[in-house]
Amino acid sequence: MTTRLINLSCLAISFVAFVLNLTANSSDRWWVAIKRQEFENVGLWQICFNHYRHRFDFYGKIYQGCWWVFSPEIYKIFSWISQPWFRAVQAFCTLSMVSMLFALLMTAILAFSRELGKVSSRYILSTALLTLTSGLFMAIAVITFAVRGKDRDWMPRWQQNWYGWSFSVAVTSCILQVVSGSILLFEGANMKLVKNYMEKMYIQRKRLFPPAPR
Template sequence: MTAGKQDYPKASNALVFGGMLTFIAGMMLLMAFASPYWIQSYQETFSNFKHMGLWEYCFEQFRYPYYQFPKLFDGCHYVFSQEYYVIREWLLPGWLMVVQAFVTLALILSFTSQSIIALELVRWPLEFVLTYEWFLSGIAFLCNAITAAFLFLAVTIFGGECWRRDWIMYPNFNYLSWSYGFAVLSMFCHGFSALFVYLDARKNWIMRKESQNLVAQMHPNPGRNGFV
């Protein structure tokens, strides 16, 4: 009796739970990546600086003291917009560009992991997944683990450097906001999801021979049909 496609093993609980955590972590990372609330000023300080994210700054009637012309910066603008051209060097110190790079790479790796885990969960393409599931889970594990490491570096660097007095003026008026918090939560979720996906990869490595035999049974030798 040959194995039919309806007999293939389903994804393990470890992979299902790891996939759910990866999806939640990826959504939080996307929100942290896109939202301009990594650091924010206290409302009662009436600061000209309002809030910022990795790619956007918001000011209210702000005048940069080292710019020779009396230009006021007002509203929220993309950090690479023409509006911020004259103060871009001040807005983007080297350490912040490093944080941008780490978070961008983390986002790419997170969605790569989500795509791989999604293919494993729906078992498509079936024979490829059954044959190389240990390898796919291994790649997803590495993506999640590296994502967690990149986010750890990003939030550590940002949390340590955002109070510098040569960056946003009056740093005591500011506090780390919810976008930064989402990045921290995403880091932990990616770390936990990496653990569950690793357990799935190890199980599939042990059972790789059985999976290969199952795939072979899906394609019986047609030359033997009708012979005993």
């Protein structure tokens, strides 16, 4: 009963982590303007301007409203928005979301398994490692964004901008993924140690008390 409760708790934590991961990936409040200015907010896949004119755009185009970062309308400033470190954040967040989805499915199978005794420790450890890998991907993404988001050469008026709620959601998702993965890792390692101990005891018992000859 205790093992099933632990697995159900891991499933609940993993589900919340995945929902937060998906929210962070799809929202546009990673970096927001504290004061009203020409830049409003930016997410992994969307950016919003308020009558913004890029300093290196000699055509003088004014950008107003929210745009998909790959939109043809803003292709002239795409290289400025999507810098190498920003593309790395996008990639690691996407990898985290995909791996967390598979980890969630594996955790659900584990939690709703009718015969927990037949679940191998290798399966539990694989689920734990996949969950921790997802957390590692998200950790790399949030750390990279935390360090490089303040660059003066990125969004205008950097001193008037700060991390938005989407960034906080990503950090929370990362923490929950690590928590869920750590619990599963402890459970799988404990099951493997118990199994190895029982096998050694069985072998030792056969040596000490061999079966009587027929």
